[in-house]
Amino acid sequence: MKNKLYLFVLTLFSVSVFAQQKQVTTAIDTTKNKIGAEFKLTLKTNVDTLSKVVFPNLKNFGAFEVIQSYPIDTIKKDDRYELVKKYGLTQFDSGKYTIPRLPVLINNKPFLTDSIRVEVNPVAVDTLKQKMYDIKDIVPVKESSDWWIYVLIILAIAAIGYFVYRYIQKRQNKNINELAFKTPIEKATILLNSLEKKELWQRGEIKTYYSELTDIARNYIEEAIHIPAMESTTSELIVALRAASAKNKIKLTPETAKNLERVLKQADLVKFAKSKPLDFEITEDRNKIEKVIVTLDQSIPEAIDENDAHQKELQRQKMIKKQKRNRILITVGVVLLLLFITTGYFIATKGFGYVKDAVIGNTSKDLVEGEWVFSEYGDPGVRVETPRVLRRLDASKSVPKDAAALIKDMTSFGLNTMTDEMYINVSTITYKKETELDLNKAYEEYLKIMEMRGAKNIFMKPEDFKTQQGIDGIRGYGTMSFIDPIQQKSNKVYCEILLFKQAGGLQQIMVAHAEGDKYGEQILSRVINSVELKTTAQ
Incomplete structure (x- = not known):
């Protein structure tokens, strides 16, 4: 039975279980103290030089609050070490208490300290000399937490990723403009308006202004009339333009050819002879180029190649998709790199276990906290x-x-x-x-x-x-x-x-x-x- x-x-x-052997000595500076005063608890252990000792790391020892954990003092005696660990304890209620037996790990084996009885005495207050006040209401204390740090890090990384995406998108939009135009005249008109918005000559960049202005005209002629305008000199371009107009039955008036030649020569003087036209001359040259482009476009016989337009549109859509994919890949790469750097920093400073528990979660950690x-x-x-x-x-x-x-x-x-x-x-x-x-x-x-x-x-x-x-x-x-x-x-x-x-x-x-x-x-x-x-x- x-x-x-x-x-x-x-x-x-x-x-x-806990091992219980006399490997640790325990002492306290006083067994009687006042409310809120500090008791100094001392733990000592004598070990060889290869031993690993871990002292308790708790917020409370029984009914006592640990207000200070002092650094470990190490005293070498021959081939052994005496390790001394001190704690500052306090209690805010009067009475007789016991500091419980505490575990000290020596080579991963636990040894218990001695329990100590102490007395906490109230502080006598002379109410005739010391004015008394009502007890204040309880003020709720918010638990300290560093969760907001992780939120800020995530928001910062997300913001950086967003700005990287927008920056790449803006740069790609500039490259795709070439395919966005359905006709050469549409492209030339938009580029002329864009050139004016830059206000280059107003800021003194006259050479750059004339270079872009004539490039717009040459590029239009090359795309619309199919002659090598970008590689030709001014004289060669005028000759080739007259020959193409005769061959393709383009109505090229003397005024149009004269205006184009004048502006191209003006641009050559600005680029190579450092000529500086007056403001009204620059405005006139811009208007002449616009008029030349419009006149030539009206003179070209209509021959719309629908298949060519369709192919250009397909190519444009394909490039848009490709560039969008590239934007996403680059943005994701930047975000992952930032996450990798941030994670590496926390691993280096707080350890891999801390990062793993913070990201994946740890049931035991949640219970402790x-x-x-x-x-x-x-x-x-x-x-x-x-x-x-x-x-x-x-x-x-x-x-x-x-x-x-x-x-x-x-x-x-x-x-x-x-x-x-x-x-x-x-x-x-x-x-x-x-x-x-x-x-x-x-x-x-x-x-x-x-x-x-x-x-x-x-x-x-x-x-x-x-x-x-x-x-x-x-x-x-x-x-x-x-x-x-x-x-x-x-x-x-x-x-x-x-x-x-x-x-x-x-x-x-x-x-x-x-x-x-x-x-x-x-x-x-x-x-x-x-x-x-x-x-x-x-």
């Missing part, structure tokens, strides 16, 4: 701080009939399952009759039950443990693996268990997390350090 009782008790709970609750569970009560309120579990179906007859009351509360990244369980049980339990034997039976339930590669170590209230128990720590039923892969977890027996009752707190999860380690340490037990007599 006793063995069955052990098996039943162990099926309700899960396992965890969330709002924790301090609640009492079961009877005899177990008070513990957890990242979420634990949910009541129905364990009645797993209770054998013969064992159920011995139980007076049983409760079990948990968060997640053993295959999740984080698992917490608090369980209590009371019996109808006082039952003497052997915790060591119960612990061994528990490991066998865990193996029957699918645990593999179990490496657990038990240690005797005593709470600050003097309640004896067992603390175990180690690792085991479970098969994830969904992904069908083995998950290795680190787990710790606190197991206590009391007259007529049993209390257990169990925490487990994925091995190597730094946030899981923080949660485990905070949960274990917050445990307060109620005895059956309370």
Whole structure:
């Protein structure tokens, strides 16, 4: 019957542990202080030069707030190091408190500090000398968060991508104008108007103005009449134009030829002889070129090549699509480059894990940074701080009939399952009759039950443990693996268990997390350090 009782008790709970060896010494500067004053807690450990030591990094040590974490002092003695870590603690409520046992990792193995009782005394106030004021209303404090930094970075990258897209689009539109014109006259007219908007000669750029003005005229003649106007001298162009007009029956008046020749010669003087025409002359030359182009266009016999126009339009549409695709590819490339640079910066400054958790998300990280609750569970009560309120579990179906007859009351509360990244369980049980339990034997039976339930590669170590209230128990720590039923892969977890027996009752707190999860380690340490037990007599 006793063995069955052990098996039943162990099926309700899960396992965890902290090593307990005298490897760390603990001291405090004073055991009595005033409200809000600083207690200086000192932790010392003596290790060899190859050992790796990690001191606690928590915001609270039990009921005390950590207001200062001082740098580690290192004292070398022969081939060993003495590491000294100091913390500044405070409490704003008077009373007697206990600084709990804290885990110090030496070569990834946890060692516990000693617990220390301290007293926080109120400050006596002489109300005859010190004027008293009403208590102010509670002011809500907004939680600090750096989420807005990521929003600003994303908005900045998006804005840069937008301006890159618009800049490329503007540059491409200039190149596509050549295909946008359906006729040479349309192109020449638009280019003349565009030249005037530049106001080149008004700013003194007369040479540039005449160069573009004559290029517009030459380009029109080359496209409309099909003679090599861009490569010809002024004289050669006039001769070729007269020959083409006679051949193609183009009505070229002497005035038109004279005006064109005059403007071309004026442009040659400006470009090669540094001539500077007067303002009214420049205006007249512009008007003459426009009149020459219009007159020639009206004189050319109509011979619309619809197939050629259609091909030009198809080519233009094809180029538009190609340029749009290029704009998108270049913009995406710039955005990805900026994201790569930004990500690289955060990886270099804060580590790859930080970036991965910020982008992909991390359940354990969310639990650490969330709002924790301090609640009492079961009877005899177990008070513990957890990242979420634990949910009541129905364990009645797993209770054998013969064992159920011995139980007076049983409760079990948990968060997640053993295959999740984080698992917490608090369980209590009371019996109808006082039952003497052997915790060591119960612990061994528990490991066998865990193996029957699918645990593999179990490496657990038990240690005797005593709470600050003097309640004896067992603390175990180690690792085991479970098969994830969904992904069908083995998950290795680190787990710790606190197991206590009391007259007529049993209390257990169990925490487990994925091995190597730094946030899981923080949660485990905070949960274990917050445990307060109620005895059956309370």
